[in-house]
Amino acid sequence: xxxxxxxxxxxxxxxxxxxxxxxxxxxxxxxxxxxxxxxxxxxxxxxxxxxxxxxxxxxxxxxxxxxxxxxxxxxxxxxxxxxxxxxxxxxxxxxxxxxxxxxxxxxxxxxxxxxxxxxxxxxxxxxxxxxxxxxxxxxxxxxxxxxxxxxxxxxxxxxxxxxxx
Numbered sequence: 001x002x003x004x005x006x007x008x009x010x011x012x013x014x015x016x017x018x019x020x021x022x023x024x025x026x027x028x029x030x031x032x033x034x035x036x037x038x039x040x041x042x043x044x045x046x047x048x049x050x051x052x053x054x055x056x057x058x059x060x061x062x063x064x065x066x067x068x069x070x071x072x073x074x075x076x077x078x079x080x081x082x083x084x085x086x087x088x089x090x091x092x093x094x095x096x097x098x099x100x101x102x103x104x105x106x107x108x109x110x111x112x113x114x115x116x117x118x119x120x121x122x123x124x125x126x127x128x129x130x131x132x133x134x135x136x137x138x139x140x141x142x143x144x145x146x147x148x149x150x151x152x153x154x155x156x157x158x159x160x161x162x163x164x165x
């Protein structure tokens with residue numbers, strides 16, 4: 001059951017990544033022409049939610065009865081926005097494979113998320129994983145969705161706001 005849910009989450013995450021990658025490559029002028037309600041922020045502007053304010057606390061667990069190692073995480077929402085989606089892409093260095101820590105509960109400012117988990121490095125060594133990206137969906141005061149993608153390898157963030165109008 002857990003594997004089916006993981007596959008479903010990975011499929012959803014990959015489709016979201018695929019959908020968002022087109023917006024990242026477009027210029028602000030192109031997006032404004034396509035849809036006046038969408039707005040892509042530039043790198044020169046201040047990030048609405050800095051990644052340091054919402055970094056996950058990751059704990060590698062002992063292997064289960066069949067030897068599978070998991071990681072569990074929580075994060076504290078130290079931003080001014082309610083966060084409705086949170087996905088961390090992690091490289092498991094010992095296997096050279098990616099895994100995801102995802103949670104889609106609404107976490108209000110100042111709250112800590114419930115625990116969420118994924119596969120961990122078989123070595124159980126914290127040096128054997130690396131956070132690659134963080135994708136966050138938050139709700140603005142206007143009720144719009146705010147999407148933020150952080151790429152830690154490039155040390156870049158891209159964000160845009162989308163309204164339902």
